[in-house]
Amino acid sequence: MTELKIPEVGESVQEALLAQWLKREGEQVRKDDILFVIETDKVTLEISAPADGVLKILVAEGETVKVGSVVGRLEEGAAKAPAPQKAEPEKKEPPTPAPSTPEPSPPAEVAAKPAEAKTPPAPPAGGQAPAAAKPLISPSIRAFAEEKGIDLSSVTPTGPGGRITQGDLLLHLEGRGPEESMPAARPGKPAPTPRKAAGEAPEQTVRKPMTPIRQRIAARLLEARQNTAMLTTFNEIDMSRVQKIRKNFGEDFHKKHGIRLGLMSFFVKAAIAALQEMPVVNAFIDGHDIVYHNYYHIGMAIGAERGLVVPVIRNADKLGFAAIEQTISDFAQKVRENRLDISDLEGGTFTITNGGVFGSLLSTPILNPPQSAILGLHKIEERPIAVAGQVVIRPMMYVALSYDHRIIDGREAVTFLKRIKECIESPERILMEI
Secondary structure (H helix, E strand, C coil): EEEEECCCCCCCCCCHHHHHHEECCEEEECCCCEEEEECCCCCCCECCCCCEEEECCCCCCCEEEECCCCEEEEECCCCCCCCCCCCCCCCCCCCCCCCCCCCCCCCHHHCCHHCCCCCCCCCCCCCCCCCCCEEECCCHHHHHHHHHCCCCCCCCCCCHHHHCCHHHHHHCCCCCCCHHHHCCCCCCCCCCCCCCCCCCCCCCCCCEEECCCHHHHHHHHHHHHHHHCEEEEEEEEEEEEHHHHHHHHHHHHHHHHHCCCCCCHHHHHHHHHHHHHHHHHHEEEEECEEEECCCCCEECCCCCCEEECCCCCCHHHCCCCCHHHHHHHHHHHHHHHCCCHHHHHCHHHHHEEEEHHHHCCCCCCCCCCCCEEEEEEEEEEEEEECCCCCEEEEEEEEEEEEEEEECHHHHHHHHHHHHHHHHHHHHHHHHCHH
16 A cells, blocks of 8 residues: 655645545556646646555545645555446336227338447446546636536647646637527526626625635735835837847757747846846845845746746856757746646746736736846837838837846846847847857
8 A cells, every 4th residue: 555645845835735636536547647736835736656556535625735644545456346236137018908090110211220229339237338538627727617607528628638728718718609608507506697787786706715826926926015125127129130030040940959949048148148247136135135146047937827937947147049948848848737846946046027928018027036136028019110210110029127126226227128138139249248
């Protein structure tokens, strides 16, 4: 017998939410099968089976348990199949007396239908048809589906391991017609009512507990607002040169390195050049001291299903474009598969967040304590600008630097952002280190 425990995921993490069991009670599982998902205030993790066995669940979904607690067991032996029901002896129907007026015989094609109906495979003993494999559904996805009235059995899963993602639900919603926008009634639940007219009672509200990750995000954002003198400065960048480089060399880059050349590697390189010129932006306040870092651990904010996470590219100044792009891709894959470790999230000295992937034109990013600055990127949009006295159309991006004014002065913040602009508009500066 093997005990299933909540693993240690960091010194500061004392408990976790058992978010979902991916295997059923009494199911035979193999070593390395994903058994359940846990959420802490920092990360979401999938826990694998350490050995073969039959699953015994001791803690239900939705329970918060201490690190090291036993939540299930893997018992030896094969899974017990349900006992077959005894077949009842066939009852012979008594002969039916002939009616006074004989009924006409059905046509031949109608009489043949019962024989055709026997073509599907017969159900197993007990009369139950074999159940189709059910897609994996997280609690948040199930709640979203209930809110939107989506029948999950009609959604095609595209996530890892047959998991339904929020993107699958959104695609499903986009494919519905206007007449299907109102959720249908479910067995045992009243049918939803149409939108109430003005003057009628307001709609009911739904209260749901915040997940540990969302609680942690809320606490850190509030801490950043309350404990720092946060200020934001802006600039705009002409992305023409970077786009031209990606167009001219992107295919060769992909063939050689096996990874696509994105925008983020340019901004990571530019940020390192700016941090080297303005080391105070790479520092933080500790009591009455300023702690300067002589290394560059760049955090990359990634929006996950359960909240924002910031994995860290360590010693980014020692990595080339391909290594940076590969690291970012690996982090994105880990986020999708809930495989991020606590070590992936710790030790960042500066953060970059790209709201442009969601269509954001301009924003003021909030600091990621204890860091003193964060760079916000936004969508690229063609706009008219003046170049050498002429109005031209260029792909432009607004960038924002939020910083702690206690440690970083306006001059340093503006100079830092200007350096970013110079490196992106003239990428040769990055290669020549000028």
